[in-house]
Amino acid sequence: MSGSDLRDAYFEDARLHGLKVNHLTNFGERIASGWSKREIPDVQKPDIYRSIRLAYEDAEIWDTMDVFLAAEHASRRKGLLWPAFKKSKSLKTFSTWLGSLCRGAYSNYATSPWRAVFITALIPVFFAFVYLAAGLPNAAASSTSNVAQSVGQSLYFSLTTFTTLGYGDVTYSADRPFLRFLSTLEAFAGAVSMALLVVIFARKVIR
Structure with a gap:
């Protein structure tokens, strides 16, 4: 993916393991959530963001890595933690979701000092x-x-x-x-x- 312009690319069901990126690689700040009449399931988004984040971390491109770190945690909160709370209605799942929400609000998951x-x-x-x-x-x-x-x-x-x-x-x-x-x-x-x-x-x- 080095040097690729991947803005608006649609990654539903994609396996993005072992990505190699550089400063010219461009995913935009958010992956495309839909294409035509299709939508990426919310449960897939954290893994997609995580793969992109790890690629930028390996390349030591820290500012872009932070963008996808925040997106990974936000999508995890919305796509995994909140549905888990609605399903179980337990104190543990609620506190996990609330903790993620507070970290996001306070520092955008430690990416915005x-x-x-x-x-x-x-x-x-x-x-x-x-x-x-x-x-x-x-x-x-x-x-x-x-x-x-x-x-x-x-x-x-x-x-x-x-x-x-x-x-x-x-x-x-x-x-x-x-x-x-x-x-x-x-x-x-x-x-x-x-x-x-x-x-x-x-x-x-x-x-």
């Missing part, structure tokens, strides 16, 4: 507005006299909590247990998110 950065940045902003709506911590509330300062204090508290810095200058008192729990939950989300970011960026850099 900037999407992961954007979503990670949204988390402390979301929590900041929750704190602002629920009431600022006592130390922040006592020193805040206008809306801009309130927003700034809530963002400050949220960011220091999310990054697990925990300066301790602004905290919720013991009479607000729910907000204490919420801030702990944010700290956990921050630790997990930053660990994921390191893995995603390391994956890009090491290659």
Whole structure:
């Protein structure tokens, strides 16, 4: 397949083992799902994408490999995991499908680090507005006299909590247990998110 233009090629029932590709090979970003009145069954798509992805991985063409890695996982979620859940209605099949959905939404299956950065940045902003709506911590509330300062204090508290810095200058008192729990939950989300970011960026850099 080296140098071949395979855009709009139809691969129903095709066996694509041992593909050899180069920078001139062009599958497009998605395989053709239909031709004339025929449609590729959803259960076949993950294997087709996997074969193409492995070919680009062997050729060390990483950016294109990432395109087909994401397509492989997305088609697996839609064509295999979701039908498996609808058939069995079990917690295991649902959690597997949901995990795939979340990984796709967060980082496009670890292929889009900037999407992961954007979503990670949204988390402390979301929590900041929750704190602002629920009431600022006592130390922040006592020193805040206008809306801009309130927003700034809530963002400050949220960011220091999310990054697990925990300066301790602004905290919720013991009479607000729910907000204490919420801030702990944010700290956990921050630790997990930053660990994921390191893995995603390391994956890009090491290659």
